[in-house]
Amino acid sequence: MSNHKFGYVALVGSPNVGKSTLLNQLVGQKISIISRRPQTTRHRILGICSQPDYQLVFVDTPGIHSDQKKSLNRVINRTAITSMTDVDLIIFMIDQKGWTVEMRDAFEKAKSKSTPIMLFINKIDKLKNKAELLPLIERSSKLHSFVDIVPVSALKMKDREGLLNLIARHLPPGPPGFPEEQITDRSQRFMASEFVREQTFLALGQELPYSIAVEISKFQEGDNGVLNIDAVIWVEKTSQKSIVIGREGQQLKLLGSRARVQMEKAFVQKVYLNLWVKVKKGWGDQENLLRSLGYSED
Ligand SMILES: Nc1nc2c(ncn2[C@@H]2O[C@H](COP(=O)(O)OP(=O)(O)OP(=O)(O)O)[C@@H](O)[C@H]2O)c(=O)[nH]1
Numbered sequence: 001m002s003n004h005k006f007g008y009v010a011l012v013g014s015p016n017v018g019k020s021t022l023l024n025q026l027v028g029q030k031i032s033i034i035s036r037r038p039q040t041t042r043h044r045i046l047g048i049c050s051q052p053d054y055q056l057v058f059v060d061t062p063g064i065h066s067d068q069k070k071s072l073n074r075v076i077n078r079t080a081i082t083s084m085t086d087v088d089l090i091i092f093m094i095d096q097k098g099w100t101v102e103m104r105d106a107f108e109k110a111k112s113k114s115t116p117i118m119l120f121i122n123k124i125d126k127l128k129n130k131a132e133l134l135p136l137i138e139r140s141s142k143l144h145s146f147v148d149i150v151p152v153s154a155l156k157m158k159d160r161e162g163l164l165n166l167i168a169r170h171l172p173p174g175p176p177g178f179p180e181e182q183i184t185d186r187s188q189r190f191m192a193s194e195f196v197r198e199q200t201f202l203a204l205g206q207e208l209p210y211s212i213a214v215e216i217s218k219f220q221e222g223d224n225g226v227l228n229i230d231a232v233i234w235v236e237k238t239s240q241k242s243i244v245i246g247r248e249g250q251q252l253k254l255l256g257s258r259a260r261v262q263m264e265k266a267f268v269q270k271v272y273l274n275l276w277v278k279v280k281k282g283w284g285d286q287e288n289l290l291r292s293l294g295y296s297e298d
C-alpha cells in the first residue's frame, strides 16, 4: 500500500471542450451527461477510478463562460471555480481549435489557484494533420509552466491506462479515500434527473434546454424490484411547455423512453418513468428558486 496514490483532479475549461466525455471515459461508465451544446454540466460531479496502485477522484465542473447575465450562469461559474479549491491537480482542457478569448478567461481563474496544471488538448481526432498541434503546443507552453501538455481524443480514446498512469504520477501518496466499488458521489436520484435533462438537450431546439430544470418528485423501489420514478420538467414559459410535450405528446414520450433506457443501463434495474412538464416563471434568474431546484455551489 505504501506506493499507493490518492488525489482529487479537477476537470476545468470552457463549455463544450469535452470535460464530461473525458470523465466518463476515464471512469469507464457514464456518470456525467454530455451534449453537443455548451453549458451541459451544471453541477460538480465526482467520478472515481480505482486501480491497484492509485485512486483518482475526478471532479467534473461546468464550463466557465463569460456571459454572466443570468443568475443561473453566475451560480454555474461559482460552482466551477469553487470546485478547483482543495484539489491536488487541475486538468485544464482546451480543444483542437486552440486558445479563444473565453478559454483564456477561464484559464486565468484556474491559474489563480496555484495548483499544478496539466493541459489537455482535446478533440485531436478532428485534426486532419497532426502537425497542426506543434504550434499550439509551443504557444501553450509559453503561457504557463504546465506539468504536462497532453493531446487527446476523449471521444476516441486510445490508451486509457496510459493516460491514467500519466495523471497518477502527479498525485501524492496516500490510501484510497473511497470504497473500491464506488464510482461517484452522486445519488441515483440525481443521476435520474440528469438523464432526463440530457434528453431535453438532445431533443430540443437552440435555446430551450437552458430554460429547463428537472426535479425528481418520486424515486421508489416497488415490491417487484422495479424503480418507479416521477420527474417534473420545469420550463420558464407556457410556449416552452408545448414544445417539450410536442404534438400529441410525441416529443415527451420519446424523451422519456430514451431517458429510461439510460437509467436502466446505469442502475441495472427495470425503471418505470413518468414525466410531467410544468411552468415556473423565471426559475433560471431567481437564486431562491435555483436553490430549491438543487443549484448550490457544491
Ligand atoms: N470529435 C470529438 N468530439 C468530442 C470529443 N470529446 C467530446 N466531444 C464532443 O464535444 C461535445 C461536448 O462534450 P461534453 O463532454 O459535453 O463537453 P463539456 O466540456 O463537458 O461541456 P460543458 O459541460 O457544457 O462545459 C459533445 O458533442 C461530445 O461528443 C473528442 O475527443 N472528439
Ligand SMILES: [Mg+2]
Pocket (backbone or CB within 6 Å): 019, 020, 021, 032, 033, 034, 040, 041, 061, 062, 063
Ligand atoms: Mg460537461
